[in-house]
Amino acid sequence: MLTDSAPFLQLSGVSYTYEDSDRRTLEQISLDVRAGEWLMIIGSSGSGKSTLCRVINGQLPRIAGGQREGTVRIGDMDPGSAEPGLLASRMGSLGQDPDAELVVGTVEDEIAFGPENLRVAGEEIGRRLDRLTEALTLESVRHEYVHQLSGGQRQRTALAAVLALEPQLLILDEPAASLDPAGKKDVLRIIEHWHESGGTLITASARWDKTVLQCSRVVILSEGRILLEGPPDELLRNHRELLEQMYILPHDTVSHNDKQADASIDNDTVKQPFANMNHHRQPVVKVSDLTYMYPGALRPALDDVHLTLQPGEMVLLCGANGSGKTTLTRLLSGLLQPPMRSIYRNHQDTARQSIYDRAADTAYLFQHPDHQWVAATVWEECVYGVRASLNLHPRDPLPDRYRQEAEDMLRFAGLLERREDSPYSLSGGQKRLLAAVCQFLLPRPLYILDEPGSAADYLTIDRLLYLCRRAVDQGAALLIVTHEPELFAGADRMLTLEQGRLIEAASPV
Amino acid sequence: MTLTNNKSGSRKFLYRIDPLTKIVMLLCISVLAVHIEHVLPQLLLFAAVWIAIVLGSGQMVSTPLIRLLAAIGIPYFGLSMLSVREGDIWWQWGALQLTSGGLEYGAVMTLRIFILCLTSVALSMTTDYRELVGALVLKLKVPYRLAYGLALALTFLPLLREEARLTLAARRLRGQQRARGLAALLQTKDYMGAIFTGSIRRIQHIAGAMESKGFGAYPDRTFYHPFVLPSSAPYWMGGSVLVTIILYLTV
Structure with a gap:
């Protein structure tokens, strides 16, 4: 039974160890959350915030196994062992990857699925559907299959599906990370409105942004422990320096990070292949009159796109969710077959090239790093591209020069100690860094990064920026898809896609 | 197909x-x-x-x-x-x-x-x-948990296909070339393993998402669109x- 005086959620001495791991990801977490409170958990990549969210929502250890110590109570219920019906009627949760939250079907099916399980009457489900599709601007795609939607639309669908349960507690782990600014604003408005109506809210974030000031209390996590706790303005006033040191608040870290990186990566070995590219101003890629339409679509995803990327150029590609950014990058990388006479590399029409040839000159970072993994361990993942480029057989040893370089890169990313772990076991930020390291280890003329900074802390972004700048210095062209251009200061140009049409920003970033 | x-x-x-x-x-x-x-x-x-x-x-x-x-x-x-x-x-x-x-x-x-x-x-x-x-639940009176199990088994093929597409794309973009002879067999074995691993992960995700939305909480459920x-x-x-x-x- 819940009373006003008792905490709504109570964690006492909670530690958690993942299966096949010998170190605790959470260490002695004790925390009370009152009904109607908005608690924000902030921590840098790998601090344990997503694990804490999953322990509170009961997914750990119920689904992923592992060992939890201590107690977690929501009223009289332990989410780790509660009946699914009881759990779903009290809380809803949403993570960073919408694909992990959706149960395949149309938008309407997804939103109705939870209430149907809780035996809500059809008429009431209809009312909730109308309200949520309108609030989250999903009306136009209400009958579309979720796998046909853009990343942002899928994320909004996943949020609507959770809100349709009308839970008392909402746990959101970076819910707006893959959304465009308008989408972020919409989602935050919905969440705030939901909280103001009396709901208890727990959100997790890698960065201290302006939404933090709207929450009631902040918990700063570091290495699985609660480091600081209190009202946001108080923490900001008393601990700004510490928060900057933890890369939760932005600060001028690039020079420091560059020095650190220079000490750990031997640049000479990777500078050679494209060292003289700046002298030839031949475009790395030239796109002219590119119009692309998916089979069965009513309008083109890209419409008359013209674009040239020069060697040594860093270009940002912005645009609302569903504007065609991912389609453009997939055509450039060779993941999608380009139309004839639209994309040229070295004066050759890429439509006439095999996928292998198109891929050989391009590094591509997937929006969700999990889609990129091809190996069982961090180390194998890191050296996969090198081994493939050298045409090594599985039992052939990796030449010393490349092994040293891969070790340096992993050390730079802070992942050398985790070389034997599965890439899937890394935190969100660590996954992004590993995905980047794997690609930047091999010099290529063109690097395409699809939302590399999404939900990453400032240290991860600094490290990503370092790798980007290094590649640009070596003569490569970079195309970075982002909803946060301010994170990539120093880019040469910013392009915006609006409903498939490319518009160049008037001023550089 | x-x-x-x-x-x-x-x-x-x-x-x-x-x-x-x-x-x-x-x-x-x-x-x-x-x-x-x-x-x-x-x-x-x-x-x-x-x-x-x-x-x-x-x-x-x-x-x-x-x-x-x-x-x-x-x-x-x-x-x-x-x-x-x-x-x-x-x-x-x-x-x-x-x-x-x-x-x-x-x-x-x-x-x-x-x-x-x-x-x-x-x-x-x-x-x-x-x-x-x-159809199975409302017309044939099959318990809905069993019906969903059957239906999800049916979706496994498209899931495998989607996983295969993603895995192949990731490998090609990482520079893997098409092998020949024994190397091709090893490559295929490796590739199939990755597809199944990915598919199992997707199934786990779906199962987790279903459970978090109260699937199986009660012996029956409502349908917004009754068959x-x-x-x-x-x-x-x-x-x-x-x-x-x-x-x-x-x-």
Whole structure:
């Protein structure tokens, strides 16, 4: 039974160890959350915030196994062992990857699925559907299959599906990370409105942004422990320096990070292949009159796109969710077959090239790093591209020069100690860094990064920026898809896609 | 097969008919395929099924599916053929014998497998699994947890295909070249392992998402869109059964 005086959620001495791991990801977490409170958990990549969210929502250890110590109570219920019906009627949760939250079907099916399980009457489900599709601007795609939607639309669908349960507690782990600014604003408005109506809210974030000031209390996590706790303005006033040191608040870290990186990566070995590219101003890629339409679509995803990327150029590609950014990058990388006479590399029409040839000159970072993994361990993942480029057989040893370089890169990313772990076991930020390291280890003329900074802390972004700048210095062209251009200061140009049409920003970033 | 639950295909017959009618049709074809013991009628049934699927879905049977059928069918044909020793002996080497009866048996059994595979794939690819669940639960009174289990098993094929697409794309973008000989076998083994790992992870995600939305909490559930059997369905089902009985008695 819940009373006003008792905490709504109570964690006492909670530690958690993942299966096949010998170190605790959470260490002695004790925390009370009152009904109607908005608690924000902030921590840098790998601090344990997503694990804490999953322990509170009961997914750990119920689904992923592992060992939890201590107690977690929501009223009289332990989410780790509660009946699914009881759990779903009290809380809803949403993570960073919408694909992990959706149960395949149309938008309407997804939103109705939870209430149907809780035996809500059809008429009431209809009312909730109308309200949520309108609030989250999903009306136009209400009958579309979720796998046909853009990343942002899928994320909004996943949020609507959770809100349709009308839970008392909402746990959101970076819910707006893959959304465009308008989408972020919409989602935050919905969440705030939901909280103001009396709901208890727990959100997790890698960065201290302006939404933090709207929450009631902040918990700063570091290495699985609660480091600081209190009202946001108080923490900001008393601990700004510490928060900057933890890369939760932005600060001028690039020079420091560059020095650190220079000490750990031997640049000479990777500078050679494209060292003289700046002298030839031949475009790395030239796109002219590119119009692309998916089979069965009513309008083109890209419409008359013209674009040239020069060697040594860093270009940002912005645009609302569903504007065609991912389609453009997939055509450039060779993941999608380009139309004839639209994309040229070295004066050759890429439509006439095999996928292998198109891929050989391009590094591509997937929006969700999990889609990129091809190996069982961090180390194998890191050296996969090198081994493939050298045409090594599985039992052939990796030449010393490349092994040293891969070790340096992993050390730079802070992942050398985790070389034997599965890439899937890394935190969100660590996954992004590993995905980047794997690609930047091999010099290529063109690097395409699809939302590399999404939900990453400032240290991860600094490290990503370092790798980007290094590649640009070596003569490569970079195309970075982002909803946060301010994170990539120093880019040469910013392009915006609006409903498939490319518009160049008037001023550089 | 390149069949999907997409808009372009949704106007075609196989996408339009309800899941119960499709299940009845599939059962009828299966009964005939198991009943027929001669090559020519089995071949005719196979051709009829193939044409019906292509016309009914508006899409061609894809090369990967043909390759898969060949990979299963050719070894199976060889083994079945050699396991029966009836009729004229055409070839002999030690204990191995190729007979006319063996050849016919091998062909019939292989075609039977092809027919069962094709119809199952067609059902899987052209059926909205939520609609199938509604039909099973509301019309056949199958417990909804079991119905969802069956329906999700049906979605496993498209899931495998999507996972295979992603895995292949990731590998190509990471520089993997097409290998030959023994290296190709090792590459395929590695590739298949990655696809299954990815698919299992996706299934785990789906299971987790379902549970977090209260799936299985109560013995029954409501349906926002209750399944309604189309008025034409009994005619299609009855017609299918009638044709099956006639063919069963004549072939």
